[in-house]
Amino acid sequence: GRAEYELSEMGRQQAELLHARFLGEGFEPSHVYSSPQSRAAQTAEVVSRSWGRPISYWDELMEHDMGVFSGHTWAEISQKFPDMASEFQLNRDWQVVEGAETSRERRARGQRVVDTILSRHANDDVVLMFTHGGIMGHILAALMGTNRTWGLGAQNTALFDLSVDAERWWRNDDATYNNTELWRVNRFNDSSHLAQLG
Secondary structure, rough: OOOOOOOOOHHHHHHHHHHHHHHOOOOOOEEEEEEOOOHHHHHHHHOOHHHHHOOOHHHHHHHOOEEHHHOOOHHHHHHOOHHHHHHHHHOOOOOHOOEEHHHHHHHHHHHHHHHHHHHOOOOOOEEEEEHHEEEEEEHHHHHHHOOOOOOOOOOOOOEEEEEOOOOOOOOHHHHHOOOOEEEEEEEEEOOOOHHHOO
């Protein structure tokens, strides 16, 4: 959720391993975006320190808003908001949670992220985004054009590396839509850099 937590020692180690991986691969983005939430922002700062590129902090990349559930354990939620908790448990509908961002709102935000990035950047740009697992599912669903949002089970600092032809994204013809050279999944939920943590 949107509760603020500093990056833990484990999170710092994970960020350092991602930094080392990028250095070893010779990867360098042209643009870096991050959620302004501390854990993502601190990860972005650790990983990006060798590039000398500014980080653009962007609210659209924040984790989804869990409303009154934010910052609480499930035990606390069940005790403080028993009716809401029971109703939520039945169908996982965020609409029943006071102040929460609904699934439809999260999906719309994921679509805004995709639309903004694709309209702002050219094909030779290499964009790196630091975001959160919950909203990541909505961003990927929008990017892949699916009407369902899939659970990802993403580990912290896992890589989702996709190549997109931004200049042809808006074209609406079969030759473009079905050309797998224009849209590539290079890595999906890849956290192999964390292997040494056990």
